[in-house]
Amino acid sequence: MKEKNDTGGGGAYVRADQIDLKSLDEQLQKHLSRAWTMEKNKNRDQQEQQEAEAEAEAAAARVVGPTRRQEWEIDPSKLIVKGAIARGTFGTVHRGIYDGIDVAVKLLDWGEEGHRTDAEIASLRAAFTQEVAVWHKLDHPNVTKFIGATMGTSELNIQTDNGQVGMPSNVCCVVVEYCPGGALKSYLIKNRRKKLAFKVVVQLALDLARGLCYLHSQKIVHRDVKTENMLLDKTRTVKIADFGVARVEASNPHDMTGETGTLGYMAPEVLNGNPYNRKCDVYSFGICLWEIYCCDMPYPDLSFSEVTSAVVRQNLRPEIPRCCPSSLANVMKRCWDANPDKRPEMDEVVAMLEAVDTTKGGGMLPHDHPQGCLCFRRYRGP
Template sequence: MKEKNESGGGYVRADQIDLKSLDEQLQRHLSRAWTMEKNKKREEEEAEARPTTTRQEWEIDPTKLIIKSVIARGTFGTVHRGVYDGQDVAVKLLDWGEEGHRSEAEIASLRAAFTQEVAVWHKLEHPNVTKFIGATMGSSDLQIQTDNGQIGMPSNICCVVVEYCPGGALKSYLIKNRRRKLAFKVVVQLALDLARGLSYLHSQKIVHRDVKTENMLLDKTRTVKIADFGVARVEASNPNDMTGETGTLGYMAPEPYNRKCDVYSFGICLWEIYCCDMPYPDLSFSEVTSAVVRQNLRPEIPRCCPSSLANVMKRCWDANPDKRPEMDEVVTMLEAIDTSKGGGMIPIDQPQGCLCFRSYRGP
């Protein structure tokens, strides 16, 4: 058997062919092809795993953000003071946990919650809703400013940046005024701010699902702004599709979730704003849950409370969700209240104080 030589002229005998050399060339060629294919596959996988290079409309530039001292701590993160592009901001940091300390399912759940919060919040624009500035997911460019300079943040931390409200949480403000109580005009104004914010959310088909005074902030003019959209979601057309038991005990309505549960929670907040006190202070969480559902327990309305305001509370926390007003109707009711003659809660230590509270608090 003869093979044509490489120059094309003449032939060589088969026993003169260097089979070992040919085999090595073939191996090198196959190895190169296999490596190229492997690299191509890896690049494709990495590209899929990488966040899209196109910046989301809500995404901040991490290099413009300076994170400062802690304002508050929660289960999955902290809220800090900060500066973004020269503006005072609050920065909510969500920590996925160090690698290996949290299961894949937990991290996926946290990422979904983060994405949900951003998806809801970044489209909102209302004077009684905390202004959303931006967010970033898993960036290594975040810095925390300390007395000793700046330290970097782990790349698994995500953050939401919102306007800074120097008045702090509404709950803290009410606690500070627990003995003095608030003027009736201030009570109605705070309630109107909250009602208008909720009315706006509901008009956008958004149910907050955790309406409580801790989640309401005060700006420098003492305007109430709704914050914390961690469990908010777009309202389902079928109420049965909404998950129940989301929110904070004491504020939660006793039925599956739709916007009327926000109305119930508003009723509890209204009582709290008027009384500068906490509902059910002597009951455990389990006792509150049971009594609200089975015994129709509600906070006791003080006798000094004007009937116009007491009526709003009662209608909002009615056991039948269908009898509760929509939030825009609540706004109208509050706007109609005459605050010129007073009617605020009378401090207990004043001689003319009403006997507003007894040891038992029932409906």
């Protein structure tokens, strides 16, 4: 007897044992494959559309021109770099002309390609950016005027006797006002034998103190205050330069640690790796003040390790000459106090220096000056 193939309602039906499962599976696979292909084509079309839009934007940007310069960025076509006047670890300082003005150009050359790792170059570029970020906002008569900078360009030209030579594209530069008097340190070395008149000492010290007072008012800690980083203009005015390690002062002193600066000028807390603040600059100023007065180097007979140990553990400081007036000696002692909290703020230092009487002399006595006169105080130096 045959099974019915029609339902009572006239609809067809198939017995379970007559269903071709293999055929159904193939049909389902074809359906899924077709659906997946359609979705893939849809995504590809969207991606191609996005890429076309991006290319259109890039083309429009090329037509409009290059990205707008940063506010501190120079126009390389206006800069002529001349001969080198100083050399350092990561570059050189050159004379130059920018837009018709005499300038100093600090070129940072981080080595030929392949000579430094990507991490080293990234670190150096970050330091360069930090220096520019700090320097370009400063405006004070005792701070070297920042003119501009550029972050790597092949458009720089060095002028030589044989014409102009292009610079590698990885060279960055900072352009600042040119100070013809050179570094304060060089000026002091030139006067090492004859020393400086007392009024000149106080004036140089006041220039430096006022510059640091301004930096601290802007929440800037220089962190490498030394006579080598101070320049003299044509009127012998001191101008603070080199903000390579300067930082905005951290609100929490614990955020500023680590040895930064130059041995001989570094405060004990910095040498020790302890937290520090702007008072580290005050300590360094005290050493600079002694150096300006004496026209000499602190700790000439000690090695770096001996200086570090003695400054921190034995409270070593430069010896103040007997001929130094107490008004100036007191400023030195207060500035280089081992306790940062006992050091004065720079505005107080300015006030103390302004109160120093220079009318009666008091400058450092030359080495060949007869010393017997000190007992009677008949001569107090120039």
